[in-house]
Structure formats: structure tokens, C-alpha cells
Amino acid sequence: MKAVHALLAVGLLLAMNAYPQQAERVRFEAVDIVLDSGDLPLAAYQFEFAAETGQITIVGIEGGDHAAFKEPPYYDPAALRNNKVIIAAFSTAKDLPSGRTRVARIHVQVAGDVEPEYAVVLKVAASPDGERIPATATALRGENR
């Protein structure tokens, strides 16, 4: 009987020691998506965002800096609680941004110790008349923002 009690005690101690190692470290961060359309005014964009490494969950999406893209962009609600999203927006306003402009901010929950690396693929950027224009998209986080 003493042996059984000893085994139970050892098992309990092992379980208590193992628990802190199993608990995942969770933190939150915001990732800014910056588009650069050069000299051309940006009227519409669509990009895909995902984490290439790390375990992330998208928890929120907000609009950009410029008044034309201040409102939250279009995205699939299923993207929340997912690790990838397609984001798009357009504006028919006269005043449009050009050059580098933050078009969206994505809030993510990061689980575990693996530092996430994000991928942004710009699908389309367009001028006010709906023509495709060359542009680049960048994901900025932390001090790079």
C-alpha cells in the first residue's frame, strides 16, 4: 500500500512539473500592411496575408491611415480565428493616397516560441479609373512600423 501511495505522489509531482512546460506562450501583435503605388493614386487593392512560420491566429483587422481607406477593408469573416486572410478595399473618393501608405492593420495572436514570418502577396492595385497599376505590399511589425 505504501508503494502505491509513493507511486501516486511521484506521478503527481511529475504532472505538476510538466504542466508549465506544456502551457503555450501566447502573445498579441499588430502587423501593418503598407502599399507603395509610387506617384500613382491608389484607388483599390487586394492582397493575401498569411504566416509562413509560427502559429498565429488572426483576431482583428482595421483600416489604414488615409481617409480613403480608414474604414475596415473587406475580408472573409472566416479569416478571424484562421491564419490567413484575403483583404481588399476600394475608394471612389477624389482624394486618394499615393506613395507609401498603410492600408490595413492586422491583429494576430501568436502561440508558442516560434517567431512568425509573414507573407503578403499583392493581387491587384488599381487607379481611380479601375486600371491596374504597379505597386508593392509590405508587412511591418513592431519597431519597423
Add this chain to the structure above:
Amino acid sequence: MFRSKRQRKPQDELEAPEALRDQLAALYGGKVEVPPEVDRAILTAARAHIRSLRRAERRWPRLVLRWVPAGAAAAVAAIMVLLFLVPALQPARERAEHAAAPKLAPVREDIDESGEVDILDAFALARRIESNNELRDDWDMNGDGTVNGADVDQVALAAVNLERSTLQ
């Protein structure tokens, strides 16, 4: 006590006449002599038959080894022919439907008829609504009888649907 008329006593059994019994005994009771040459001929024929059977048994594995690979090759060829023939025999209409299915799916929201649904379709529809350009009935995405901002939203949401994602 009742007794069937068909029941007989042992002493009632029929017996053959004595003359017949003697004649049958003379016919089958004697010893049959087989001449030695007939005996040898039968023995020789039997040995020859057994030898031919053994030769045939020895030949079988060689025949099997010779024909099994050829048979297997023929079976594989038949399967290959079937694999190529079955799709070819599939009705042309069915194949056309399978081939065209991916392209047909997003037609409704493809406002600018570029072949894919993206934010430019929603943008094109929004610009047409704002400029009071001619609007097509089939752009009434939500079926409320008018083409307005709600239909633009529906096209935009189709563009960002996660199922269209190319990222893993």
C-alpha cells in the same frame, strides 16, 4: 395378429434350378489363363503411358515459365488500354462539363469579365452605380430588385472569400 401378405419367410426364397447353376459354374468358375506375351504387351504399354505422363509433368513448369510473363504482359496491356479507353468513351458532354466547371463558377460576380473575381469587380460596379451608367439586371446580386451598394458589398465579399486563397 395382422401380418402383411408381402412378408416372406427365409424358406420361401427362390432358388435357381440345378442345371442352370451347373452351367453358370462351368462358365465363370474356371481359371482364365493370360498368355505371357499379352501380359508383357500390357505391361509395356502401361510403362510407356506412365513415362509419357511424367514427361508431360516435367514439361509443365517450362511451359508455365514461358507463358506466364507473356500472359502478365498481355494483362497489363489490356488494363492500360482500358484505362485509356474508358475516359475516351466517356460522353463528350460530360467531359466538357468537367473541364469547364472551374471557369463557370465565378461568372456572376465577374463584373469586368476578366475571368476572375477580385476587388476590381466591386470597384467597377461601384463606379457604374455612382456615375449612373447603365446597370444590368444580373448585377442584382442579392435579388432585391435594385443594383446598389449592397450588391457591391456582395461582389467584394466574393472576392475575399478564403476559398480563393492561394497561400497555404
